[in-house]
Amino acid sequence: MRFTRRAALAASITALACPALAQSDFPNRPIRVIVPSAPGGSLDILARLIARHLGERLGWQVPVENRSGGGGNIGFDAVAKARPDGYTVLIASEPLAVNPSLFRTLPFDPIRDFQPLTMIATLSQVLVVHPSVPARNFAEFVALARSGGPEINIGSAGTASPGHMAVAQLVHARVPLTHVPYRGGGPAVQDTVAGNIQGGIMTLPAALPFMQSGQVRALAVTSSRRSPFAPDVPAMAEALPDVVVDSWQALLLPAGVPAEVLRRLHTEITAVIRLPEVDEFLKRQAFEPAPGTPDELGALIRAEVPKWRRVVQETGLRLD
Structure with missing residues (x-):
């Protein structure tokens, strides 16, 4: 009986330690980037650029998956429901903040279900x-x-x-x-x-x-x-002062990602965005690089949701 109790205690300690071990060992397998649109667009261009350089820094492949459809909702939902372990990253833009006002019901919440990671760039x-x-x-x-x-x-x-x-x-x-x-x-x-x-x-x-x-x-x-x-x-x-759409592109994670994993990804990805060759490529492609903190991105999204709600109400636009 004594051995059984000791074994149970050891197993409990190991189980408690495993998440910490997994976090300190992050990453130990490929990280995937979900693009909520088809290949060839700006989000796709950015995702593949960052994935290539991030993979070189981490020593792991970073595959890009295009999950288009539903105004981006298919890709958004896939990330919202993914395990919050840092191995699934979303690249997103305004539709993440717009869709709650356009669709009566969504299986995700743009603020509650995502952990902001960093802004990548702005563009026209x-x-x-x-x-x-x-x-x-x-x-x-x-x-x-x-x-x-x-x-x-x-x-x-x-x-x-x-x-x-x-x-x-x-x-x-x-x-x-x-x-x-x-x-x-x-x-x-x-x-x-x-x-x-x-x-x-x-x-x-x-x-x-x-x-x-x-x-x-x-x-x-x-x-x-x-x-x-x-x-x-x-x-x-x-000519028309009320017609304004400022665009941004950013990276997010499923809500609940461990702080250590968030810090590691933020450090590595912002380093990628600041690489001279990446900065040069972005500007050559008409992007304005704008890496920032998770808190800054979170504040932007929280401001964007009510802004687009007003626009949708004013224009009478509704999709369902």
């Missing part, structure tokens, strides 16, 4: 049109849309994406447009280039190569100010 959304569209600038585009002519279809990276919210704000400002959601900015810009839709609102990094090649025409950015990467492209707010 840009309205581009196919060269066949008879509008050389944003003022002409607004006039064209208001003229009562043929329907103007504008694509975006998906339901609840920043581009979608910009279209909703334009419609609210009496600029008649039809929103066409895609599974990522890549497919949206490709269909614009092909002339299958008249234009699109997507991230500047996704559109920039096609702007530079002349395959699309940039008319305006949705950010509150002009982008330093496209200074000749005006902000929509210069």
Whole structure:
């Protein structure tokens, strides 16, 4: 009986120690990054950039998984329900804060179910049109849309994406447009280039190569100010002050991740973002690097949720 009690005590001590041992040994297997949109968009570009350099630093592969659909909700929910052990990371943008106002019921809460990790970068959304569209600038585009002519279809990276919210704000400002959601900015810009839709609102990094090649025409950015990467492209707010969408990209974890694991990931990932070659790549792709603390990211998301709730109420937008 004495041996049995000692064995039980030893087993209990080992069980208590295992989480600590696992944390100090973190990581001891691959870490996956979930992208809630299709390949080719800005989130996908960022995820693969960070995953490659993070894997080199940690000595483990960091595979990227695209879980598109549902306005990002499929990917968000996958991470919210993942084990909070640091081996599942979410890359996200505005839809994480927008969706609670667009969908009546969601299986996750953007504040309660996620642990903020760090901001990665900010960037501008840009309205581009196919060269066949008879509008050389944003003022002409607004006039064209208001003229009562043929329907103007504008694509975006998906339901609840920043581009979608910009279209909703334009419609609210009496600029008649039809929103066409895609599974990522890549497919949206490709269909614009092909002339299958008249234009699109997507991230500047996704559109920039096609702007530079002349395959699309940039008319305006949705950010509150002009982008330093496209200074000749005006902000929509210069003509329509209420049409503003500032975009951000960030990394989050499932809620409940141990503090030691959070610190390790934050240290390694912010080091990756600050690497000269990463900083150079981001700026070349029209991202503005903006690494920060988990608390700073948490404060941003807590501010974004009520902000987008007001926008949704004002525009009357609802998805279910």
